[in-house]
Amino acid sequence: RIMAPTLVFFLLLSALLLPGGKGCDLSWIQHRYGILSRETLSYLDSMGGEYSNATVPVPFPSSIYRTALTERLSFLSEMIHKINQLFNDNLEAVTWKRAELERFQDVLYRQSHELHACVSRKTLKVSLFKSNPVIFQNYSSESWELIRKATRQHLQRLELVRASIIKMKMRI
Numbered sequence: 001r002i003m004a005p006t007l008v009f010f011l012l013l014s015a016l017l018l019p020g021g022k023g024c025d026l027s028w029i030q031h032r033y034g035i036l037s038r039e040t041l042s043y044l045d046s047m048g049g050e051y052s053n054a055t056v057p058v059p060f061p062s063s064i065y066r067t068a069l070t071e072r073l074s075f076l077s078e079m080i081h082k083i084n085q086l087f088n089d090n091l092e093a094v095t096w097k098r099a100e101l102e103r104f105q106d107v108l109y110r111q112s113h114e115l116h117a118c119v120s121r122k123t124l125k126v127s128l129f130k131s132n133p134v135i136f137q138n139y140s141s142e143s144w145e146l147i148r149k150a151t152r153q154h155l156q157r158l159e160l161v162r163a164s165i166i167k168m169k170m171r172i
Helices: 003-017 027-047 062-066 069-086 098-118 141-171
Strands: none
């Protein structure tokens, strides 16, 4: 008997505190995402040494800026989710500072989780780096440095997508 009211209380509290699907306003994206985005870039920079001078073209779909608000939100969510997945796989060869890597992973997870709550889950077919065989050379240390560099570029572009979402929302 005592458990039922407690459960109801926690469910109500969760509904009030957690952003949810259609009811999600964009204040989290407008304010908190930017802070977490800067943290993510900072951890990415500090977990490894200098970035590689090698250039590996990893295309970013510029057409996203011409899509509707919901598609941009879905894209942002899916990209952060894919980056989060990528940096939780086959990390044996990396020589990065583990504490910084873990902080980077934690912030990515938080971004992914919060964004997931703000979008209707349309499945986007986002291919993140996998189509570029130059980057994935048996997940070697060198290939991870190229991945880290490409990830930095993508995270910077995702910040521009976020800014375009905010700008679009202000016009509505």
